[in-house]
Amino acid sequence: MVAIRFIAVDGSAQTIDATVGISLMENAVANGVEAIEAICGGNAYCGTCRVHVEPEWRKITGPITEIEEPMIEASGDTDPGVRLSCQIEVTEALEGLVVHTPESQS
Numbered sequence: 741m742v743a744i745r746f747i748a749v750d751g752s753a754q755t756i757d758a759t760v761g762i763s764l765m766e767n768a769v770a771n772g773v774e775a776i777e778a779i780c781g782g783n784a785y786c787g788t789c790r791v792h793v794e795p796e797w798r799k800i801t802g803p804i805t806e807i808e809e810p811m812i813e814a815s816g817d818t819d820p821g822v823r824l825s826c827q828i829e830v831t832e833a834l835e836g837l838v839v840h841t842p843e844s845q846s
């Protein structure tokens with residue numbers, strides 16, 4: 741288990757014990773992070789699982805992947821740390837990760 745913190749637009753925070761080997765989105769949904777709707781179930785098709793990764797973590801979570809690009813572009817989300825959480829696999833390296841959820845998902 742790795743601790744991952746989700747911070748909502750209103751500043752409220754929720755730290756979850758995430759399971760390694762599944763996506764950040766799946767972990768968020770399993771732990772009741774309300775801002776992660778994930779309507780498409782992880783197919784990079786809905787954009788309702790977006791997170792904004794804090795700057796110091798972006799090297800570890802990596803850049804937007806090719807599969808994410810169209811949906812992120814369509815969402816109009818220009819945050820430099822934006823990712824689809826369904827495309828981020830949780831690993832031990834993410835212990836202590838902090839992400840923000842966008843206003844459109846609040």
Ligand code: FES
Nearest residue numbers: 782784785787826
């Ligand atoms: S769950 Fe739909 S884009 Fe990630």
